[in-house]
Amino acid sequence: MNRKTFLLGTLASLGVAFAAPALSQSTPRTVDQKVTISYYNYNLASAGNGADATKRLIAQFEAANPNIKVDGVGAAPNDLTARVQADIAANRVPDVVQMVFSDLDFSVTNLGAVALESFVPPDELAAHFDGISPNGRKLGVIDGKTYGLAYTFSTPVLFYNADIFKAAGLDPDKPPKTWAEVKAAALAITKKTKADGLLTGIFGPSAGDWLFQGVVRSNNGGVMSADRRKLVFAEPAAVEAVAMLRDLYDSGAYTNLDVTAAMETMAAGKAGMYLQTSAVQGFLVKGATGKFDLRASTMPRFGDKPQRPNNSGSALVILSRDPLKRRAAWELMKFMTSKEAYTVITRDIGYLPLRTDIVNDPQYLGDWVKKHPLLQPNLEQLAILEPWESFPGPNYRQIQKMMMDGAEQAVFGGGDPAKAMKQAQDSAQALMPK
Amino acid sequence: MSDLAMTASVPPPRRRHLLPWLYLAPAILTLGLWIYWPLIDAFRLSFYEWNMLPTAEPKFVGWQNYENIFALQKFWQSLNNTVIYVVGLWPLAVLLPLAIAIYTHDLPRRSRNVYRAIIFVPLIIAPVVAAAVWRWLLDPRYGLVNEGIGTLGYRAVRFLQDPKIAIWTIIVLTGWKLIGFSTLILSAANANINPSLIEAARMDGATRWAVIRDVRLPLLRSTVLFLTLMTILLGAQWSFSYIQVLTGGGPLGATTNIFYILWDFGFSSLSVGWSSAAAVILFLGFGLLAFILFRLIDRYSFHDN
Numbered sequence: 001m002n003r004k005t006f007l008l009g010t011l012a013s014l015g016v017a018f019a020a021p022a023l024s025q026s027t028p029r030t031v032d033q034k035v036t037i038s039y040y041n042y043n044l045a046s047a048g049n050g051a052d053a054t055k056r057l058i059a060q061f062e063a064a065n066p067n068i069k070v071d072g073v074g075a076a077p078n079d080l081t082a083r084v085q086a087d088i089a090a091n092r093v094p095d096v097v098q099m100v101f102s103d104l105d106f107s108v109t110n111l112g113a114v115a116l117e118s119f120v121p122p123d124e125l126a127a128h129f130d131g132i133s134p135n136g137r138k139l140g141v142i143d144g145k146t147y148g149l150a151y152t153f154s155t156p157v158l159f160y161n162a163d164i165f166k167a168a169g170l171d172p173d174k175p176p177k178t179w180a181e182v183k184a185a186a187l188a189i190t191k192k193t194k195a196d197g198l199l200t201g202i203f204g205p206s207a208g209d210w211l212f213q214g215v216v217r218s219n220n221g222g223v224m225s226a227d228r229r230k231l232v233f234a235e236p237a238a239v240e241a242v243a244m245l246r247d248l249y250d251s252g253a254y255t256n257l258d259v260t261a262a263m264e265t266m267a268a269g270k271a272g273m274y275l276q277t278s279a280v281q282g283f284l285v286k287g288a289t290g291k292f293d294l295r296a297s298t299m300p301r302f303g304d305k306p307q308r309p310n311n312s313g314s315a316l317v318i319l320s321r322d323p324l325k326r327r328a329a330w331e332l333m334k335f336m337t338s339k340e341a342y343t344v345i346t347r348d349i350g351y352l353p354l355r356t357d358i359v360n361d362p363q364y365l366g367d368w369v370k371k372h373p374l375l376q377p378n379l380e381q382l383a384i385l386e387p388w389e390s391f392p393g394p395n396y397r398q399i400q401k402m403m404m405d406g407a408e409q410a411v412f413g414g415g416d417p418a419k420a421m422k423q424a425q426d427s428a429q430a431l432m433p434k
Numbered sequence: 435m436s437d438l439a440m441t442a443s444v445p446p447p448r449r450r451h452l453l454p455w456l457y458l459a460p461a462i463l464t465l466g467l468w469i470y471w472p473l474i475d476a477f478r479l480s481f482y483e484w485n486m487l488p489t490a491e492p493k494f495v496g497w498q499n500y501e502n503i504f505a506l507q508k509f510w511q512s513l514n515n516t517v518i519y520v521v522g523l524w525p526l527a528v529l530l531p532l533a534i535a536i537y538t539h540d541l542p543r544r545s546r547n548v549y550r551a552i553i554f555v556p557l558i559i560a561p562v563v564a565a566a567v568w569r570w571l572l573d574p575r576y577g578l579v580n581e582g583i584g585t586l587g588y589r590a591v592r593f594l595q596d597p598k599i600a601i602w603t604i605i606v607l608t609g610w611k612l613i614g615f616s617t618l619i620l621s622a623a624n625a626n627i628n629p630s631l632i633e634a635a636r637m638d639g640a641t642r643w644a645v646i647r648d649v650r651l652p653l654l655r656s657t658v659l660f661l662t663l664m665t666i667l668l669g670a671q672w673s674f675s676y677i678q679v680l681t682g683g684g685p686l687g688a689t690t691n692i693f694y695i696l697w698d699f700g701f702s703s704l705s706v707g708w709s710s711a712a713a714v715i716l717f718l719g720f721g722l723l724a725f726i727l728f729r730l731i732d733r734y735s736f737h738d739n
Contacts, residue, residue, distance in 0.1 A: 089486040205682025
């Protein structure tokens with residue numbers, strides 16, 4: 001590409017950006033001509049089940065909508081936003097993107113994510129929203145507008161090995177519900193068996209901050225003020241939650257393993273408890289089948305404070321600027337958040353159904369759920385789910401990294417938790433939008 | 435071709451001055467477009483906040499990006515680690531290969547080739563594949579290495595999980611791959627030494643060790659200095675893929691180095707300002723280092739002919 005076409009391309013993309021608001025008025029109600037849309041999806045980049053199920057869903061959609069062709073583009077969850085960003089910079093705007101929740105704010109303010117209310121007729125939107133779990137729908141709402149529909153999302157689940165519980169003299173029918181009980185159970189396990197007491201997916205390079213946010217929130221702490229301007233993860237409630245994790249680690253109840261190793265250790269039946277997204281369920285079940293009794297409970301709470309889990313996962317977001325493509329993208333989004341699609345997503349990949357009524361409907365998940373009780377804690381938590389907050393501004397990723405670095409230092413690094421969190425908060429606050 | 439040469443000799447003096455430039459133009463333009471323009475633009479962009487999107491306007495922020503980087507606590511930790519990487523890699527990238535090159539030189543031809551091939555193999559294994567295999571080998575519970583340590587009656591070593599050990603694990607893995615490359619270069623340099631010098635030394639009654647100490651090592655000095663330079667300038671960079679696959683810079687930032695952290699904070703979110711400021715810092719820092727090292731090499735190199 002020479003300079004001239006590069007400049008022209010840039011100009012053209014600027015032109016499109018300016019013209020977009022005007023065009024959005026005239027989004028057609030149906031797709032009556034051939035159109036190809038791109039679909040950026042991280043399950044496509046995964047090995048195994050997630051990719052197969054997603055390909056099957058795309059094929060089903062194309063069969064039902066002969067005018068629309070879908071180009072699936074796979075990228076790992078950590079790289080997906082950078083990939084989308086690079087493609088927009090190169091003027092290849094993706095149409096539908098499976099956006100990780102922590103990047104949702106960024107995709108609205110910087111990537112041009114389109115609010116569904118701005119181009120879908122209200123009656124059609126209301127019809128599609130009917131049956132969607134209100135807590136699930138809230139996850140994709142920023143400033144009162146729906147920018148994303150929760151797609152593959154889950155809650156933190158405490159998986160436990162019932163055989164190890166029995167060996168340690170614990171009652172597997174009464175899993176620990178509070179952090180204090182978790183500590184006692186983990187210590188009993190490390191004392192009486194050779195297994196690890198507790199593993200988690202809270203920390204690690206690929207862990208993000210969703211699970212950490214849930215732990216902090218359960219102690220009535222938070223990461224950010226309500227007006228999204230001030231960071232508050234060094235306030236006493238948050239520090240107390242961090243200190244609790246530190247105490248778990250210091251007492252030997254909590255073993256620090258990296259994300260992959262923790263998953264493999266649990267699947268190999270060598271750990272008592274494992275707090276992680278329900279999305280790893282498929283992997284754990286594969287390891288446990290015929291070898292040990294894998295069970296699941298809800299995320300632990302702090303004493304008698306209410307448990308406040310937040311979600312992990314992703315929402316589908318539309319970035320198309322062309323009205324026809326936007327319509328086609330909406331059709332794809334509707335299909336991917338339909339009862340049929342959610343049956344596949346829940347059953348074959350291991351996420352939560354955004355439409356809870358399919359759980360008891362024998363036409364969809366009814367029989368499957370009866371055979372797979374592991375989904376229960378996940379469903380219980382959907383009713384009390386709170387959104388995973390995404391940091392604002394262009395430095396949102398750096399802020400998240402600083403917070404997690406500070407927390408990791410506080411839990412495993414041996415220093416004073418309050419000081420580590422304060423230091424992280426002070427440096428991160430400088431990166432918040434002013 | 436000869437036609438061109440003939441017409442070129444005819445034109446008046448003024449045009450003759452232009453001709454060399456015309457021949458050089460493609461090279462100059464390519465260099466300018468791909469090397470110097472981006473370099474200068476990086477300096478400019480390091481003062482902006484921008485994420486490369488056509489929809490977003492680059493925002494001038496002055497020295498903010500530099501301040502952000504220098505304020506990062508991890509930046510200083512990683513600078514410290516970078517020094518450890520270089521110091522730790524030097525024996526593996528220079529000393530050991532030097533010994534291997536000299537030792538294998540005197541072996542019979544066939545066994546020498548087999549020996550060197552074995553040393554060279556790690557170099558041609560893709561780093562990411564090698565890293566994945568090492569992860570399994572070094573696993574604290576099921577890894578082959580720890581099984582071995584276990585049978586000897588010792589406790590399992592947390593090679594990649596213990597903040598005190600992890601950086602040395604990464605250094606050894608990086609070095610394991612580098613040995614082949616350095617051995618190859620040093621063997622070639624060693625084979626290039628004029629045999630008559632060695633012969634003359636032997637006739638004078640020099641022992642094997644004396645030949646190595648007084649003839650081979652001085653003649654290998656410029657190659658050793660070159661490899662040292664490479665290790666200092668690039669050593670920490672070579673470990674990038676191992677850090678990325680095995681530790682992600684952790685535990686507690688123990689294995690992160692200057693290249694990794696700048697990539698992590700800048701490129702992973704396409705913040706052009708952060709990345710450019712990071713690139714400028716690296717460019718100036720390592721530029722200065724390279725300048726000093728090149729001066730040293732000129733001073734201490736010894737050439738045979």
